[in-house]
Amino acid sequence: xxxxxxxxxxxxxxxxxxxxxxxxxxxxxxxxxxxxxxxxxxxxxxxxxxxxxxxxxxxxxxxxxxxxxxxxxxxxxxxxxxxxxxxxxxxxxxxxxxxxxxxxxxxxxxxxxxxxxxxxxxxxxxxxxxxxxxxxxxxxxxxxxxxxxxxxxxxxxxxxxxxxxxxxxxxxxxxxxxxxxxxxxxxxxxxxxxxxxxxxxxxxxxxxxxxxxxxxxxxxxxxxxxxxxxxxxxxxxxxxxxxxxxxxxxxxxxxxxxxxxxxxxxxxxxxxxxxxxxxxxxxxxxxxxxxxxxxxxxxxxxxxxxxxxxxxxxxxxxxxxxxxxxxxxxxxxxxxxxxxxxxxxxxxxxxxxxxxxxxxxxxxxxxxxxxxxxxxxxxxxxxxxxxxxxxxxxxxx
Numbered sequence: 001x002x003x004x005x006x007x008x009x010x011x012x013x014x015x016x017x018x019x020x021x022x023x024x025x026x027x028x029x030x031x032x033x034x035x036x037x038x039x040x041x042x043x044x045x046x047x048x049x050x051x052x053x054x055x056x057x058x059x060x061x062x063x064x065x066x067x068x069x070x071x072x073x074x075x076x077x078x079x080x081x082x083x084x085x086x087x088x089x090x091x092x093x094x095x096x097x098x099x100x101x102x103x104x105x106x107x108x109x110x111x112x113x114x115x116x117x118x119x120x121x122x123x124x125x126x127x128x129x130x131x132x133x134x135x136x137x138x139x140x141x142x143x144x145x146x147x148x149x150x151x152x153x154x155x156x157x158x159x160x161x162x163x164x165x166x167x168x169x170x171x172x173x174x175x176x177x178x179x180x181x182x183x184x185x186x187x188x189x190x191x192x193x194x195x196x197x198x199x200x201x202x203x204x205x206x207x208x209x210x211x212x213x214x215x216x217x218x219x220x221x222x223x224x225x226x227x228x229x230x231x232x233x234x235x236x237x238x239x240x241x242x243x244x245x246x247x248x249x250x251x252x253x254x255x256x257x258x259x260x261x262x263x264x265x266x267x268x269x270x271x272x273x274x275x276x277x278x279x280x281x282x283x284x285x286x287x288x289x290x291x292x293x294x295x296x297x298x299x300x301x302x303x304x305x306x307x308x309x310x311x312x313x314x315x316x317x318x319x320x321x322x323x324x325x326x327x328x329x330x331x332x333x334x335x336x337x338x339x340x341x342x343x344x345x346x347x348x349x350x351x352x353x354x355x356x357x358x359x360x361x362x363x364x365x366x367x368x369x370x371x372x373x374x375x376x377x378x379x380x381x382x383x384x385x386x387x388x389x390x391x392x393x394x395x396x397x
Contacts, residue, residue, distance in 0.1 A: 188346025
């Protein structure tokens with residue numbers, strides 16, 4: 001009995017131990033604890049060993065693989081995207097060019113002319129500007145583009161500019177009219193008939209006149225014209241004439257003309273035939289005491305009223321006249337004259353005179369023309385007296 005009781009207690013103990021072992025192998029939810037631990041990456045008996053280089057847990061491998069895949073995708077996206085490099089200097093310039101193209105550009109016209117409109121032989125300036133012209137423009141087109149113009153004779157001639165009209169004259173009024181010059185030469189036709197060329201100098205002046213003989217056929221105030229472009233582009237090569245003793249002044253004048261843009265300029269002797277039958281503009285320089293020995297020049301001097309020169313050389317000096325044809329001043333000291341004339345209107349090869357009452361006067365005239373030509377700009381003719389430039393013709397007293 002006693003032995004049977006002992007055997008029963010031993011079996012009961014074994015049963016309790018068995019049931020306790022089964023309870024320790026399961027989770028409260030009935031899940032396999034070993035399986036749960038394995039999924040969360042808990043180390044098993046084999047993973048308790050010290051890790052070898054490159055040996056990672058299975059979960060870590062998956063995470064690391066996912067990270068590598070994500071990194072590769074980012075790298076591919078960057079490679080496919082356009083580069084966002086900083087703009088180089090050339091790119092910046094390109095942007096500036098595009099910006100400039102987007103802005104409205106000012107029209108650049110290759111052809112332009114100078115338009116001067118004055119009164120009383122250049123004394124009163126009405127308009128004076130360098131302006132652009134269009135193809136095939138005439139002097140009339142130019143004038144109408146910038147001023148108020150009244151025409152006559154079927155629109156080919158100008159009767160008035162800015163309200164200043166031609167005056168036929170009479171008992172109480174003097175005869176006054178508009179005259180225009182191109183490159184220093186008085187035009188021989190209407191404004192609508194003269195076709196402009198680039199860099200022409202057009203000058204309109206309203207002044208007193210009595211007959212066609214008093215019309216001044218050429219002037220000096222458009223210098224360096226007519227030595228560059230000439231009237232209607234018909235001018236020939238330029239010749240500067242002088243006596244042997246004044247050749248150094250001729251050379252100085254030639255140098256100045258070339259510096260202004262004259263293409264063909266030569267030095268010549270005092271040739272009467274070349275003065276009278278000019279093949280190009282001729283510039284004569286010298287002292288009157290020497291020049292008066294040339295008959296043609298002596299006769300030219302006597303015809304000062306007809307030529308409109310406003311200057312008359314005498315043995316004692318030079319007489320300067322007013323626009324009314326009256327004697328305005330007699331200069332007995334040194335004086336230099338810068339004047340121009342033509343064989344009628346529209347003479348593309350005018351005659352220019354640089355004449356001194358003595359050597360000093362001649363030197364002063366040459367110096368003004370070659371070194372300070374702006375001092376004669378806008379003048380019909382000029383006299384240099386004691387270093388001062390006088391506008392000719394003189395104003396009536």
